[in-house]
Structure formats: structure tokens, C-alpha cells
Amino acid sequence: MKFKTIFSIGLVAALAIACATNPFTGKRTMALVPNSQIFPMAFQQYDQFLQENKVVTGTADARMITNVGQKIAAASERWLNANGYTGYLNNYKWEYNLVEDPAVNAWCMPGGKIVFYTGILPITQGEAGVAAVMGHEVAHALANHGQQRMSAAQYQAIGAVAGNLALGNDPKKQQIFNQAYGLGSTVGVMLPFSRNHESEADRIGLTLMAIAGYDPIAAAELWQRMKANAGGNAPPEFLSTHPSSTTRINNITSWASEARAEARKFGVTSFEK
Numbered sequence: 001m002k003f004k005t006i007f008s009i010g011l012v013a014a015l016a017i018a019c020a021t022n023p024f025t026g027k028r029t030m031a032l033v034p035n036s037q038i039f040p041m042a043f044q045q046y047d048q049f050l051q052e053n054k055v056v057t058g059t060a061d062a063r064m065i066t067n068v069g070q071k072i073a074a075a076s077e078r079w080l081n082a083n084g085y086t087g088y089l090n091n092y093k094w095e096y097n098l099v100e101d102p103a104v105n106a107w108c109m110p111g112g113k114i115v116f117y118t119g120i121l122p123i124t125q126g127e128a129g130v131a132a133v134m135g136h137e138v139a140h141a142l143a144n145h146g147q148q149r150m151s152a153a154q155y156q157a158i159g160a161v162a163g164n165l166a167l168g169n170d171p172k173k174q175q176i177f178n179q180a181y182g183l184g185s186t187v188g189v190m191l192p193f194s195r196n197h198e199s200e201a202d203r204i205g206l207t208l209m210a211i212a213g214y215d216p217i218a219a220a221e222l223w224q225r226m227k228a229n230a231g232g233n234a235p236p237e238f239l240s241t242h243p244s245s246t247t248r249i250n251n252i253t254s255w256a257s258e259a260r261a262e263a264r265k266f267g268v269t270s271f272e273k
């Protein structure tokens with residue numbers, strides 16, 4: 001057999017076993033690097049980030065981030081359990097932190113490690129706005145969007161090294177992880193997700209915030225404020241990775257009622273704005 005054929009068969013075999021299912025869409029997604037390898041790296045990076053940044057504790061804002069975070073995490077668990085994904089969050093180690101930083105930014109790393117920057121609070125305003133951002137970011141994590149990006153990078157690397165799967169090669173893996181999550185020298189500056197992943201995270205996020213008791217229409221209002229803030233002084237990290245287009249806002253508005261309907265299945269009938 002020619003080398004190329006062997007390589008192809010090997011690659012197909014590797015891809016066949018290296019898939020995950022997105023519980024929200026039912027779609028099979030590429031997972032060349034399993035979460036069992038990604039989570040420990042994410043947890044380590046998260047701890048390092050907290051050490052190197054000023055974590056806000058004991059304030060009303062810090063308590064709000066934790067409070068909303070716990071509600072979104074609980075909503076995720078309720079949805080997953082009700083849809084046949086019991087145990088999906090077993091290796092999650094949820095954590096919610098607010099850091100003192102003027103950047104308009106927030107993110108959730110794999111395994112439920114969340115950071116909000118104080119710079120985003122004037123735009124999120126109340127709890128429902130925080131829930132909208134949190135729901136969206138948690139949705140990226142639950143749908144393994146980072147893992148798919150990391151797998152795509154790994155896939156390219158496999159091509160580059162002609163068949164060496166390199167999964168056991170730690171420095172290489174770390175490098176791919178850093179690239180996929182925009183970590184390393186630029187911790188917390190996430191690379192933009194694809195438009196598909198953004199839409200998916202918007203839609204899942206609406207359901208999560210609705211089950212958590214927040215009116216999903218607050219997400220559309222949040223993105224309006226984001227859009228209005230685009231010309232402001234604060235570094236627009238979040239906006240650069242999350243363009244607040246009219247299409248996005250229109251989609252969110254049209255999905256709000258299905259998110260409320262989903263929440264009603266869980267007995268949530270009133271929605272806080």
C-alpha cells in the first residue's frame with residue numbers, strides 16, 4: 001500500500017472515533033482532542049489567569065456574576081438531564097469570577113471556567129444582560145466549539161507532520177490548545193468563532209437564560225447596547241469577536257419565543273428583565 005493510502009485510512013479511523021455529539025443540535029462534531037485532555041489544560045490556564053489579574057470579591061457586582069453563573073449552570077444541567085444527557089457535566093468545575101479590567105469582555109473556558117471583566121458591566125447593566133452574555137459563552141463551552149477549533153488545528157498539524165497524530169506530544173498539544181483558545185501570550189483574548197458557532201451559541205444561550213428565569217428578549221437589548229457602544233473608548237474585545245449585526249439582533253428576537261416555550265417545559269413561567 002502506498003504511504004498516502006495508509007495515511008488516509010489511519011486518518012479516517014482516527015476521525016471516526018474522534019467525534020463528539022452536540023447535545024443541543026444532535027450534530028456529530030470533530031473531537032480529535034478529547035475533553036479529558038482539554039479540561040486540565042483549561043483549568044491550569046484559568047488558575048494562572050486569576051493569579052495574574054485582579055479578581056473582584058465581596059462586591060455586589062461580584063456576587064451578581066456568581067449568582068447568575070450558578071443559575072445558568074443549573075439551567076444547563078436541567079436541560080441536559082431532561083434531554084438524555086445526564087452526566088454530561090460530570091467533569092465540569094464551574095467557576096465564576098469578575099476581574100478588574102476596563103476591557104469589554106467575558107468568556108467561558110472548557111469545563112465551565114468563566115470570567116467577566118468589569119468593563120462589560122456598564123453594557124450588561126442588570127442581571128438579565130449578564131445572563132445573556134453568560135448563556136452565550138457557556139453555550140460555546142457546552143457545544144464544544146473550542147474543541148472543534150482545536151481539532152481543526154490538530155487536523156492541520158497532522159497534515160503538516162505527514163501522519164504523525166502527535167496526540168501524545170505535549171508541547172505541540174499545548175501550542176495547539178493555546179492557538180485554539182487564544183491563550184499563551186494573550187490569555188483571555190479569544191479568537192472569533194465561525195458565524196455558525198456564533199449563531200448556535202446565541203440560540204442555545206437564549207434557552208439557558210430563559211430556563212434560568214430571564215427574559216430572552218433581554219439578549220436582543222444587550223446586543224443593541226453592544227452595537228451602540230462600538231464607537232466607545234473601552235477596548236472592544238468582546239465586540240471584535242462578536243460583531244453585533246442587525247442580522248444577529250433580528251435572529252435573537254425571532255428565537256426569543258421558542259426559548260420561553262422551552263423554559264415553560266421546566267415550569268418557568270415568569271421571566272425577569
Ligand SMILES: [Zn+2]
Pocket residue numbers: 136140193197198201241242
Ligand atoms: Zn460567541
